[in-house]
Amino acid sequence: MNPRRKSRLSIVVFVLLGVAVAAALMLYALRQNIDLFYTPSEVIQGKNDDPSTRPEVGQRIRIGGMVVEGSVVRDPNGLKVRFNLNDIGPEITVEYDGILPDLFREGQGIVAQGVLKTPTVLEASEVLAKHDENYVPPDLSEKLQQVHKPMGVSDLRGESERDRQEKALSSDKSEDIK
Incomplete structure (x- = not known):
């Protein structure tokens, strides 16, 4: 192999190695900011009933389900709200401090994003109410x-x-x- 080809090959190898290292560092940095979506059953039992796939306390997650009838408790002195969320199985308690969407009500589907405080309590930073897909304003x-x-x-x-x-x-x- 002549010296010119050898130097070109080494440059290509170094560029590819640099791109691989940059991609690995980027994925490592973003790993903490990824919000994984769970249902209340998956939070309690794990995805596909595998306990090793349950989210850890302190992890940022998104959880979607239906607001349980009669579970909404509002703080009379502020904007704090506490309600239960379920799908077909166990319930998760969601605590939220802020203004709820207009479409929020008991029996309505919602998606809450936040940090898991305990294995069954989510401290939400955002609550999104879902609406009928046929709805047109x-x-x-x-x-x-x-x-x-x-x-x-x-x-x-x-x-x-x-x-x-x-x-x-x-x-x-x-x-x-x-």
Whole structure:
């Protein structure tokens, strides 16, 4: 191998080694900031019922489930709220100090992000209320109707006037054949 190729090969090896070390350091630094998603059953029993996969106390996690009916307790002197969250199994207690979303209520699905204080208590830093995926805000619905009507779309499901005309023509043709 001539010296020129040898120097090029060593440069390529050093660059690849540098990229690998940088990627490893970046992943190591981000490891502490990763929020893993759990359900209340997975927090208690572990993922796939494996106790070794349970989150540790002090770990940042996201937990999603339904707010248990009758479990919401509000502090009369502040914004602190405490409620239970469950899926199909055990319950987790969530403590939150802040303003809850407008869609938050008992029996509603939520996602809470925070730090696990004890194996069954999460101190939440953020609570997100989930809503029906078919929900369209009224303002947006009006704007969509204004935009889609001139284009010939009669509703938000995407059926255009042309589709309706073709459907009517095909049904008329089938009636004429009979």
